[in-house]
Amino acid sequence: MGRPLLNRRLSAFGTTIFAEMSALAATTGSINLGQGFPDTDGPDEVREAAVRALRDGHGNQYPPGPGIPELRTAIAEHQQRRYGLPYDPDREVLVTAGATEAIAASLLALLEPGDEVIALEPYYDSYAACIAMAGGTRVPVTLRPDPESLTYRLDLDELRAAVTDRTRLILLNSPHNPTGTVLTRDELAAVAELACERDLLVVTDEVYEHLVFDGGEHHPIAGFPGMRERTVTIGSAGKTFSFTGWKVGWVTAAPELVTAVRSAKQFLTYVSAGPFQYAVAEALRLPDSYFDALREDLGVKRDVLSAGLAESGFRVFRPSGTYFVTTDIRPLGESDGFAFCRALPERCGVVAIPNAVFYDHQDEGAPFVRFAFCKRTEVLEEAVTRLKQLAP
CATH class of the missing domain: 3.40.640.10 (Type I PLP-dependent aspartate aminotransferase-like (Major domain))
Incomplete structure (x- = not known):
C-alpha cells in the first residue's frame, strides 16, 4: 500500500510501555512493579x-x-x-x-x-x-x-x-x-x-x-x-x-x-x-472503615518500598497519594530510564516503568523511574531484596 495504515493522529502511539514491560516481566519471571494493578482481589x-x-x-x-x-x-x-x-x-x-x-x-x-x-x-x-x-x-x-x-x-x-x-x-x-x-x-x-x-x-x-x-x-x-x-x-x-x-x-x-x-x-x-x-x-456503600483500611494498608506498603528503594541507592520522591513512587536513578550512575528499565529484569528480576513515556519532552523525565506498590507486602520485600544488588 502506498500510504501508512495508521492515521497521522495516532502515528506517534505504538504499543504502550505497560504492555512491553508486562510482557518482559512474564518472559523473565520478574516481579512486576510496573503496571498499576493489585496482586490480590478486593472485598x-x-x-x-x-x-x-x-x-x-x-x-x-x-x-x-x-x-x-x-x-x-x-x-x-x-x-x-x-x-x-x-x-x-x-x-x-x-x-x-x-x-x-x-x-x-x-x-x-x-x-x-x-x-x-x-x-x-x-x-x-x-x-x-x-x-x-x-x-x-x-x-x-x-x-x-x-x-x-x-x-x-x-x-x-x-x-x-x-x-x-x-x-x-x-x-x-x-x-x-x-x-x-x-x-x-x-x-x-x-x-x-x-x-x-x-x-x-x-x-x-x-x-x-x-x-x-x-x-x-x-x-x-x-x-x-x-x-x-x-x-x-x-x-x-x-x-x-x-x-x-x-x-x-x-x-x-x-x-x-x-x-x-x-x-x-x-x-x-x-x-x-x-x-x-x-x-x-x-x-460504594461500604462503611468508611473499608476506605480507611485501604489507605492505611497502602501507606504501609508505600513506606516498605520507598525505604527499600532508598537503601538500594535510588533518590526517592515520597508520594502523597496513588499506587506509585517515582525515583531518580542518577545516584546509581544511570541517566537513561528506558535503558535502565529494559535491563532491570535481567539484572534484578524486577520490572518498573520509565517516566519519560509520560512526558512530551522526554529529556525532562529521562532519569526518573516509577515503581508500583499495590502488591502484597511479601512481594514488595522480595523486590527490595533483589533491588539491593544495585546499591553502590
Missing part, C-alpha cells in the same frame, strides 16, 4: 455481589446506556457523603467502561480540532492519545521535582502563562499519576479561579481519590466556587476496590456536560460490565 462481599448478579440474571444483557440506576444512585450518594457534592443520578451521572473511556469520551465530546488542552506533565499516556484522537493540541505544564523536599510541585505562574485564546480545557489529575502529588486546597483554588477567569472547562481524573496518605485530604475541584457547571469529574472502581479488570468508571457533571460526554460514549462501547455495575453499587 469478598463485592466479588460475591457480582456472582449474585450473574446468577440472578442482572446485567447479563445490555444495561441502560447511562448505567444501571442502582449504580448511578450509589455514585451520587458517594459524592454527597464524601464531599458534599449533590448530583442528580438521572441527569448528572454517567457510567463508563473504566476511567480511560470516560477520559476519551470527555475529550472527544468537548474538543474541536485545534483546541488546546493543558495537562499536568508527566501524565498518564492515554491523555496524550485521547487528545490526539479528538484533534486537540497538548500543552504540557510540568510538575517539577524539588531535590530538597523530594516532592513534585505545580508552578501556578507557569499554568497561567500556558493559557491562550485557543485553550479549551484543563485536564487535571490529583492524586497525580505518576508523581504521587496531591494538589493542595490552595493550588486547586488557584486552578479554579483561572478556569473561571478564562472560561475554561476542567476534566479531572480522580481515580486515586481514596489513596491519600499522611493525613492528607482529596479535594474535588468541582466543589470550588464557579466550578460546578464547568467540571467533568471522573472516578473509577478499579483502584478503590482492587477489581481493575471489571472496568467500571463514571462521570459526574452538570446535565449539559453529561449529555455531551454521553453523546461520544454511546458510540465507543455503548454499554459495558452489566453484572459488575451491581457489585460496584454495593461497594
Whole structure:
C-alpha cells in the first residue's frame, strides 16, 4: 500500500510501555512493579455481589446506556457523603467502561480540532492519545521535582502563562499519576479561579481519590466556587476496590456536560460490565472503615518500598497519594530510564516503568523511574531484596 495504515493522529502511539514491560516481566519471571494493578482481589462481599448478579440474571444483557440506576444512585450518594457534592443520578451521572473511556469520551465530546488542552506533565499516556484522537493540541505544564523536599510541585505562574485564546480545557489529575502529588486546597483554588477567569472547562481524573496518605485530604475541584457547571469529574472502581479488570468508571457533571460526554460514549462501547455495575453499587456503600483500611494498608506498603528503594541507592520522591513512587536513578550512575528499565529484569528480576513515556519532552523525565506498590507486602520485600544488588 502506498500510504501508512495508521492515521497521522495516532502515528506517534505504538504499543504502550505497560504492555512491553508486562510482557518482559512474564518472559523473565520478574516481579512486576510496573503496571498499576493489585496482586490480590478486593472485598469478598463485592466479588460475591457480582456472582449474585450473574446468577440472578442482572446485567447479563445490555444495561441502560447511562448505567444501571442502582449504580448511578450509589455514585451520587458517594459524592454527597464524601464531599458534599449533590448530583442528580438521572441527569448528572454517567457510567463508563473504566476511567480511560470516560477520559476519551470527555475529550472527544468537548474538543474541536485545534483546541488546546493543558495537562499536568508527566501524565498518564492515554491523555496524550485521547487528545490526539479528538484533534486537540497538548500543552504540557510540568510538575517539577524539588531535590530538597523530594516532592513534585505545580508552578501556578507557569499554568497561567500556558493559557491562550485557543485553550479549551484543563485536564487535571490529583492524586497525580505518576508523581504521587496531591494538589493542595490552595493550588486547586488557584486552578479554579483561572478556569473561571478564562472560561475554561476542567476534566479531572480522580481515580486515586481514596489513596491519600499522611493525613492528607482529596479535594474535588468541582466543589470550588464557579466550578460546578464547568467540571467533568471522573472516578473509577478499579483502584478503590482492587477489581481493575471489571472496568467500571463514571462521570459526574452538570446535565449539559453529561449529555455531551454521553453523546461520544454511546458510540465507543455503548454499554459495558452489566453484572459488575451491581457489585460496584454495593461497594460504594461500604462503611468508611473499608476506605480507611485501604489507605492505611497502602501507606504501609508505600513506606516498605520507598525505604527499600532508598537503601538500594535510588533518590526517592515520597508520594502523597496513588499506587506509585517515582525515583531518580542518577545516584546509581544511570541517566537513561528506558535503558535502565529494559535491563532491570535481567539484572534484578524486577520490572518498573520509565517516566519519560509520560512526558512530551522526554529529556525532562529521562532519569526518573516509577515503581508500583499495590502488591502484597511479601512481594514488595522480595523486590527490595533483589533491588539491593544495585546499591553502590
